[in-house]
Amino acid sequence: MxxxxxxxxxxxxxxxxxxxxxxxxxxxxxxxxxxxxxxxxxxxxxxxxxxxxxxxxxxxxxxxxxxxxxxxxxxxxxxxxxxxxxxxxxSLAGSRVGIGAEMTRTNGKYVIVAPIKGGPAEKAGLLPYDEIVRVNGERLANETLRDVVNMIRGDKGTEVKLTIFRPEADKHMEYTITRDHMPVQSVSHQLIKERDAKLGYIALSMFGEETAKEWQKATSDVIKKGAQAIIIDLRGNPGGYLKAVSEISSSLLEEDRTFVVMQDAQGNLTPVSTEKDEKLSFNERLKQIPVVVIQDVGSASASEVLSAAIKDLKRGEIIGTTSFGKGTVQETMELSNGGELKLSTSKWLTPKEKWIHGKGVTADIEVKQHTLFTEHLQMVTDTMKEGHFNDQVAYAQRMLKAFDHRPGRTDGYFDRETAEAVQAFRAEYEIKEGYDMDREFFTALKTAAEEYRAERKNDKQLRMAVDFLVNELEK
Known part of the structure; x- marks a missing residue:
């Protein structure tokens, strides 16, 4: 087992x-x-x-x-x-077999969000907003998104035939795509230069099988380039493997420091300590240079283990908002029928033996983000007009409000005031004049939000992390 x-x-x-x-x-x-x-x-x-x-x-x-x-x-x-x-x-592996495309289901349609750069889908010519109509000749109807993903997946080297409808061309197109391994990157990094200071920025999207190795490469690279401090971005990280958390914690903390405490069903406590991993060689400077963690409500489980350890052991500051609050540990056990039982078998406690379940890890410096960072960006293909009342209209109203276009309401009812806000947004972003929310309008909303997020100056939490570390280095 x-x-x-x-x-x-x-x-x-x-x-x-x-x-x-x-x-x-x-x-x-x-x-x-x-x-x-x-x-x-x-x-x-x-x-x-x-x-x-x-x-x-x-x-x-x-x-x-x-x-x-x-x-x-x-x-x-x-x-x-x-x-x-x-x-x-x-979901936690270092690579997946597929065509390399992010998909979503919207208004009953299965839409390509974005092909992964260099992946089979991009090489074949798939584009964002392509609607998948058939898979291997089988017409899609009321399948779940997971069903469609499973239909498209298969063994490496095998082919899948997709029939797509491309709205811009107003025609159906046939593609035969060969499935391949797609690497899953859980760590991204860059060097930030600010007021004569050099800061290593490292974002972890999950704690998967290869995360510790990716962390090693990322930290080595930024330190080699002169990083004097590290920003660890755990926003939106849902968790993962204990082993990955242990390896990363061990690179930041002195050896034999308790970074988490396990409590079994009988209440017995077992401290888990940092230890040297012979397979991974981390730069020793990681243990000395200042550290800041950025987190939000999407930071959960393994993310909270790391941020709680850094906070309790006074290794660094936590910036952002209170984390999710998941304080249990699951064991995954294989069953005889090929399935698995995922069972909560332990609670985990912080080094100070606090249980954060349902409470989360509080930030040392509370910083709330702009709505354009917290809103889930959607791809909407249908056209909304005055009188419509649905979730897509509510989403557009929230986005318009975030862009200071004053729709007047955000309850999902498309009234005249909302139409005027739509017209003003279309004029500002040089979209064809009109009062309807069509695909061109929704695409412009999404693009504008992505461009806003890409500007580092708009990220209040990252801005605070940078300013805090620069001030610390100047002391």
């Missing part, structure tokens, strides 16, 4: 309510024993024999497995099917 410890925000799955602990052989349901609990066998048999809605045996069993984890009342304990388990492992 493979077990791995995860510090990751999970997804609450829809689940059933039946308990059982075995899977029989493929045969008629009548008199088939699938558990040691008679009432479970009884319910299973009656559903198979008499339910007006037919349900496959495997689906009943998987519903029961989900039901057991639901009964725990813990959103982070769940049953994963074999396919879900594989997707979960891929």
């Amino acid at each position: 493979r077990k791995s410890r995860l510090f990751l925000v999970g997804v609450l799955l829809l689940i059933g309510v039946i308990w059982l602990n075995g899977c029989g052989k493929e045969e008629a349901a009548k008199n088939e024993s699938i558990s040691k609990l008679p009432v479970v066998d009884e319910v299973f048999e009656k559903i198979q024999e008499r339910a007006v809605y037919p349900v496959k045996k495997d689906e009943l069993i998987e519903g029961a497995l989900r039901g057991m984890t639901d009964t725990i009342g813990d959103p982070y304990s769940t049953y994963l099917t074999g396919q879900e388990a594989e997707s979960h492992r891929e």
